[in-house]
Amino acid sequence: MAVDTAVGQRLGAQRGRAGSIGDVVFRALTFLFALLVLLILGGVIVALVEGAVPALRAFGFSFVVTEVWNPVTEKFGALAPIYGTLVTSAIAMLVGIPVAFGVAVFITEICPIWLKRPLATMIELLAAIPSIIYGIWGLFVFAPFVQQSIQPNLIASLGQIPGFGALFAGPPLGIGVLTAGFILAIMVLPFISSIMRDVFETVPAILKESAYGLGATRSEVIRQIVLPYTRIGVVGGIMLGLGRALGETMAVTFVIGNAHRISLSILQPGTTISASLANEFTEAVGDLYLSSLIALGLILFVITFVVLAIAKLLLLRLQQRAGG
Amino acid sequence: MSIYTQRRVANGLVMGLSVAATAFGLLWLVLVLWTLLENGFAAITPALFSQMTPPPGSAGGLLNAIFGSVVMTLIATLVGTPTGILAGTFLAEYSRGSRFGEVVRLINDILLSAPSIIVGLFVYEVMVVRMGHFSAWAGSMALAIIVIPVVVRTTEDMLNLVPNALREAAAALGSPKWKVIVMVSYRAAIQGMVTGVMLAVARIAGETAPLLFTALNNQFWSTNLNAPMANLPVVIFQFAMSPYADWQVLAWGGALLITLTVLCLNIGARALASWSAFKQ
Numbered sequence: 001m002a003v004d005t006a007v008g009q010r011l012g013a014q015r016g017r018a019g020s021i022g023d024v025v026f027r028a029l030t031f032l033f034a035l036l037v038l039l040i041l042g043g044v045i046v047a048l049v050e051g052a053v054p055a056l057r058a059f060g061f062s063f064v065v066t067e068v069w070n071p072v073t074e075k076f077g078a079l080a081p082i083y084g085t086l087v088t089s090a091i092a093m094l095v096g097i098p099v100a101f102g103v104a105v106f107i108t109e110i111c112p113i114w115l116k117r118p119l120a121t122m123i124e125l126l127a128a129i130p131s132i133i134y135g136i137w138g139l140f141v142f143a144p145f146v147q148q149s150i151q152p153n154l155i156a157s158l159g160q161i162p163g164f165g166a167l168f169a170g171p172p173l174g175i176g177v178l179t180a181g182f183i184l185a186i187m188v189l190p191f192i193s194s195i196m197r198d199v200f201e202t203v204p205a206i207l208k209e210s211a212y213g214l215g216a217t218r219s220e221v222i223r224q225i226v227l228p229y230t231r232i233g234v235v236g237g238i239m240l241g242l243g244r245a246l247g248e249t250m251a252v253t254f255v256i257g258n259a260h261r262i263s264l265s266i267l268q269p270g271t272t273i274s275a276s277l278a279n280e281f282t283e284a285v286g287d288l289y290l291s292s293l294i295a296l297g298l299i300l301f302v303i304t305f306v307v308l309a310i311a312k313l314l315l316l317r318l319q320q321r322a323g324g
Numbered sequence: 325m326s327i328y329t330q331r332r333v334a335n336g337l338v339m340g341l342s343v344a345a346t347a348f349g350l351l352w353l354v355l356v357l358w359t360l361l362e363n364g365f366a367a368i369t370p371a372l373f374s375q376m377t378p379p380p381g382s383a384g385g386l387l388n389a390i391f392g393s394v395v396m397t398l399i400a401t402l403v404g405t406p407t408g409i410l411a412g413t414f415l416a417e418y419s420r421g422s423r424f425g426e427v428v429r430l431i432n433d434i435l436l437s438a439p440s441i442i443v444g445l446f447v448y449e450v451m452v453v454r455m456g457h458f459s460a461w462a463g464s465m466a467l468a469i470i471v472i473p474v475v476v477r478t479t480e481d482m483l484n485l486v487p488n489a490l491r492e493a494a495a496a497l498g499s500p501k502w503k504v505i506v507m508v509s510y511r512a513a514i515q516g517m518v519t520g521v522m523l524a525v526a527r528i529a530g531e532t533a534p535l536l537f538t539a540l541n542n543q544f545w546s547t548n549l550n551a552p553m554a555n556l557p558v559v560i561f562q563f564a565m566s567p568y569a570d571w572q573v574l575a576w577g578g579a580l581l582i583t584l585t586v587l588c589l590n591i592g593a594r595a596l597a598s599w600s601a602f603k604q
Contacts, residue, residue, distance in 0.1 A: 023500050026506075027418055027502070034424075034425075037428055044443070100345075101345070110343070122350060123349055123353075125587060130532070131533075132561060132579070140564075189349055193349070217332065247441065250557075281537050309434060316430075
């Protein structure tokens with residue numbers, strides 16, 4: 001109590017005009033820095049558009065639908081990197097979502113309370129490991145393993161199916177679209193699972209207990225109570241993970257093989273937008289080459305911006321419902 | 325099979341799969357860390373911390389790269405932290421329910437997850453092109469732009485946790501609002517805010533993509549912030565992709581260093597957060 005009075009006297013003694021000027025100044029200061037956040041985003045958009053204009057002017061819309069990427073003849077098209085970005089992200093989602101869901105279910109519904117925190121922390125540490133570490137590990141450890149143990153089996157089994165087998169055709173190289181997609185799955189797993197966990201925790205205990213009281217099993221509670229209640233949040237979490245996967249750079253650069261072509265087989269090397277940037281940007285000679293790379297960056301930015309904005313709006317909606 | 329058994333089997337299956345999924349997730353953490361220790365430990369020698377990055381075929385260390393990473397991380401933190409804290413303060417204390425606040429919050433969250441290579445492109449366009457050369461300043465600014473949204477987010481979250489009664493009590497004593505914020509809200513939220521800064525540092529310590537086109541790399545010792553500067557992530561990238569065995573060993577050493585730093589920062593931040601939650 002004595003402390004409170006002392007603070008009160010000190011505050012009281014200094015109030016008055018100094019206070020109101022201080023208020024105006026401090027408010028203006030924080031406002032300016034909040035504005036700066038908007039300016040950064042605005043700056044990113046302006047800088048990317050400005051840099052991309054020469055390429056977009058030279059190639060027009062065909063930039064987005066052309067596969068050719070030839071620095072010698074200065075003909076550039078973004079289709080191969082766009083395709084690679086989408087396919088690796090799709091593989092990452094295909095593998096990552098079920099695993100993330102399993103992890104979230106285990107942590108929220110099954111695991112004993114004392115294990116919850118350590119386990120959640122360990123899964124989240126997967127997100128803390130820098131992407132270059134996944135890259136170097138992927139190149140030296142994972143890709144050779146895939147080449148020797150997984151791809152020959154895939155080629156021998158799935159690769160033999162008519163039609164569908166084209167996805168698994170070609171020699172086992174280790175590096176390629178599949179390996180990159182798989183490493184991306186490991187990297188986005190903690191993001192998706194931590195959001196799923198958070199939204200699963202928002203389900204009112206009384207709803208779940210009522211279902212248990214009626215004799216439902218755990219899996220029935222998850223499917224018929226938890227999932228319907230948190231659907232928007234789960235989709236939001238998935239979109240957030242997708243946003244991460246689309247823009248991930250270093251890990252992919254190490255293992256995708258950096259080939260500017262579209263191959264149907266996911267065992268073959270390809271490239272993504274971010275990998276093309278990381279590999280070629282500092283070596284790009286000629287304004288058109290550089291501008292084409294920046295145009296790639298602009299495309300990536302637009303895609304991730306839309307995906308992340310949808311994710312945020314979905315999660316916001318869930319939050320408002322929980323709050324209201 | 326009766327319906328009862330069917331449901332039990334289905335339940336067992338789902339539960340079993342989720343246990344398997346968790347084990348699968350943890351497996352990768354163990355595998356990655358194990359490989360790092362196995363390959364990186366041999367590279368941790370006194371020379372790693374005392375010699376410069378070598379040309380291929382000769383012995384050397386990573387001193388210049390370690391120095392560059394520390395310097396750029398430090399500058400980025402010094403620039404990004406106050407910026408982030410002030411912007412976060414605005415969101416938590418001055419913009420409750422305002423439209424502008426909502427927009428800033430949404431944009432900040434998008435910046436938080438935006439691809440870091442885009443930040444690199446932005447700083448390249450704004451600084452490298454205008455200055456005419458790559459520089460450590462540009463690298464630091466790129467990293468600072470990554471720090472800002474992390475700090476904004478945690479500052480806002482932590483200030484929102486401060487009970488309004490505390491603010492009202494201070495206001496009732498006649499203190500102006502800025503003083504309430506600085507002397508009451510900040511003090512109550514300080515541990516959470518420090519946690520946020522630590523997480524931000526952990527995030528940029530291993531960032532590679534935004535440095536590729538800004539700080540570039542430098543094979544030699546350089547303290548000139550206006551020139552390209554060596555840094556661990558880009559050196560690891562260059563050395564790991566090279567065909568030279570001794571470069572690859574150094575890359576593993578650097579990778580182990582970065583990972584240990586990042587994990588320590590992360591676990592430290594979490595420990596601090598749970599300790600302060602426990603104290604309350």
